Amino acid sequence: MAEIPAEPQSGRGRTRIQKAKRQAILEAALDVFSQDGFRGATLDRIATAAGLSKPNLLYYFPSKEAIYAELLTGLLSTWLDPLRAIDPEGEPLDEMLAYVRRKLDLSRDFPRESRLFANEILRGAPNLGDLLSGDLRALVDQTAAVLRGWIAEGRLAPVDPKHTIFSIWALTQHYADFDVQICAVLGGDDPFDGAATHLETVFTRLLAPR
Amino acid sequence: MAEIPAEPQSGRGRTRIQKAKRQAILEAALDVFSQDGFRGATLDRIATAAGLSKPNLLYYFPSKEAIYAELLTGLLSTWLDPLRAIDPEGEPLDEMLAYVRRKLDLSRDFPRESRLFANEILRGAPNLGDLLSGDLRALVDQTAAVLRGWIAEGRLAPVDPKHTIFSIWALTQHYADFDVQICAVLGGDDPFDGAATHLETVFTRLLAPR
DNA sequence: CGTGTCTTTGACCGATTGGTCAAATGAATG
DNA sequence: CATTCATTTGACCAATCGGTCAAAGACACG
Numbered sequence: 001m002a003e004i005p006a007e008p009q010s011g012r013g014r015t016r017i018q019k020a021k022r023q024a025i026l027e028a029a030l031d032v033f034s035q036d037g038f039r040g041a042t043l044d045r046i047a048t049a050a051g052l053s054k055p056n057l058l059y060y061f062p063s064k065e066a067i068y069a070e071l072l073t074g075l076l077s078t079w080l081d082p083l084r085a086i087d088p089e090g091e092p093l094d095e096m097l098a099y100v101r102r103k104l105d106l107s108r109d110f111p112r113e114s115r116l117f118a119n120e121i122l123r124g125a126p127n128l129g130d131l132l133s134g135d136l137r138a139l140v141d142q143t144a145a146v147l148r149g150w151i152a153e154g155r156l157a158p159v160d161p162k163h164t165i166f167s168i169w170a171l172t173q174h175y176a177d178f179d180v181q182i183c184a185v186l187g188g189d190d191p192f193d194g195a196a197t198h199l200e201t202v203f204t205r206l207l208a209p210r
Numbered sequence: 211m212a213e214i215p216a217e218p219q220s221g222r223g224r225t226r227i228q229k230a231k232r233q234a235i236l237e238a239a240l241d242v243f244s245q246d247g248f249r250g251a252t253l254d255r256i257a258t259a260a261g262l263s264k265p266n267l268l269y270y271f272p273s274k275e276a277i278y279a280e281l282l283t284g285l286l287s288t289w290l291d292p293l294r295a296i297d298p299e300g301e302p303l304d305e306m307l308a309y310v311r312r313k314l315d316l317s318r319d320f321p322r323e324s325r326l327f328a329n330e331i332l333r334g335a336p337n338l339g340d341l342l343s344g345d346l347r348a349l350v351d352q353t354a355a356v357l358r359g360w361i362a363e364g365r366l367a368p369v370d371p372k373h374t375i376f377s378i379w380a381l382t383q384h385y386a387d388f389d390v391q392i393c394a395v396l397g398g399d400d401p402f403d404g405a406a407t408h409l410e411t412v413f414t415r416l417l418a419p420r
Numbered sequence: 421c422g423t424g425t426c427t428t429t430g431a432c433c434g435a436t437t438g439g440t441c442a443a444a445t446g447a448a449t450g
Numbered sequence: 451c452a453t454t455c456a457t458t459t460g461a462c463c464a465a466t467c468g469g470t471c472a473a474a475g476a477c478a479c480g
Contacts, residue, residue, distance in 0.1 A: 015426090035333055039250030043468060055470080056428050064468065115332050118387070122325050122332075123245055125390045132394035140395045157415070163408035166392060170384030171377055177328070180335045182376060184342035185350045198373035205367070205415045225456085253438060265440080266458050274438065 022060050025050045026074075029067045034115040037123060038068050072120060072127055075113050080136065082106065083143060083165075092150040096207050100168055100199050107176035108192045114176035140165055157209050164206070171199055232270050235260045236284075239277045244325040247333060248278050282330060282337055285323050290346065292316065293353060293375075302360040306417050310378055310409050317386035318402045324386035350375055367419050374416070381409055 028049035032041040043064055047057040061067045082102035086095050107114055120128050144161035151158050175182060175195050182191045238259035242251040253274055257267040271277045292312035296305050317324055330338050354371035361368050385392060385405050392401045 018426095021427095036249045037247045037329075037332075039246045040248070042466080044466080053429055054468085055430085058469065059427070062469095118328065119247075119332060121388050121391050122247075122329060125394075129390070129394065132391055136391075137395045137397075159411060160404055160408045162396060163404055166384065166388075166395075166405075167381055167408070167412060170380045170388070174376065174380030174384075178331050178376075178380070180339070181331050181342055181346075184335075184339065185347045185376075186372060187347075194370055194373055195376075198370045198377070201369060202377060202412070202416055206412055228456090231457095252436080254436080263459060264438085265460085268439065269457070272439095 018060070021050075021052075025052070025057055025060055025067065026071060030071060030112050030116060033068060033071060034112040034119065037119040038064075038127075039123075041068075069127060071116060075117060076128070076131060076135075078110075079106070079113070079117065080139060083139060086143060086146065088146045088149070092156040093204070093208055096156075096168075097200060097203055100172065100203050101196070103168055103172040104175065104192065104196060104199060107172050107174075111176035111179060114173050118173065118177045154209055157207050159206060167206075168203070171202065228270070231260075231262075235262070235267060235270055235277065236281060240281060240322050240326060243278060243281060244322040244329065247329040248274075248337075249333075251278075279337060281326060285327060286338070286341060286345075288320075289316070289323070289327060290349060293349060296353060296356065298356045298359070302366040303414070303418055306366070306378075307410060307413055310382065310413050311406070313378055313382040314385065314402070314406060314409060317382050317384075321386035321389060324383050328383065328387045364419055367417050369416060377416075378413070381412065 025046065029041070029046045031049055032046050035041075041064075043054050043057060046067070047054045050057065061070075082099055085102065086099055120126075125132055140162060143165060147156065147159075147161035147164065150156040151161075175191055179191070186194075235256065238261075239251070239256045241259055242256050245251075251274075253264050253267060256277070257264045260267065271280075292309055295312065296309055330336075335342055350372060353375060357366065357369075357371035357374065360366040361371075385401055389401070396404075
């Protein structure tokens, strides 16, 4: 009666084990995609990294693009949450410094996600373009308006709001995306301790009203 | 007598035409590599982009890696020149702002080179690792010492010198590497005008002695 | 035990990968 | 014109690519 053959990924994975295996695949795929990008990644390497055979991997996901897409969509919301968490009613400088902190924590705790995102953008964002000029743009516009209000009230030093947001993105993500370069220059130390205090200095001097 | 079969790339390309074709190949390769990284790029796409057949391309370059390597080595020197151009005898803030300017100009004029570099770093810098922990590290150490001296003299606000250099890299390269995202958020305007004045504000407030 | 479902895999497919090679062109020089 | 060298190309190669499929294995439940 049921024409649907197997489709463990339809609806939601029933078994917890299925969910776990799908998660393992996504984990492995994140490793591979974040290093070599979509085109550079191969199903064989993802399957091997996940401890599966290639046909078995394709039993849980219909295609390479499906894995990539699921990684990307799952990523963007997480990536923008810290921006949404800025409280227009809060103390401006504190809010901004807290945002920087959260964003830097993301770079420290999820560097592969950051690199995956960077790879997608470097390719021209073929799978993310709509979201960028849609949701993201709207969210930035909205946040920029908050910043402008704070500046008008004299509670934040005058800056270009959007470029300031870009600066936060650039400075925090840099520690995830260019981690190899930074470690090569700095040596063995953990870069993130120094980064946290440095970024606090940067944005305090940039944003604190005089 | 001469066992060397053809090797147009040995020594230096004799004919100007050879040089031109090699250059055209490097140009096309820069397009492809900077978008999809080393693994994601294909010789066919490079050859097509250069207006050559694949065997003809391999007549001028021995392998895919050779093209990539030549691009990378040619890049790194150009990429670090602005850093070397910092004059320890100059006015500290002016020197730093000028460095930011030069670096931002590089992002504007050579975005593909910036993206190529970013792609290589994202992969873990397998072809650049030695240079990073060698020449680059030495150059950064040296520049950091200059900054420390300026800070000690009170001619520059106290900052972490190396993280400050990282910040300059992050903020300037961001406008090349994430250009798609920035344009999606900003709309049609040229981001670099706003970027230049914004970055001047950032580093003036960060570095100007009080 | 048997039976039906879920999972895994080896074999395989056509297309594409980086790269080779011999032969066919082109151009220059005697 | 003949010769020589530089250039280009079509055919081809083994390996790998993303993906399919039928059959085997694992597992539940009666």
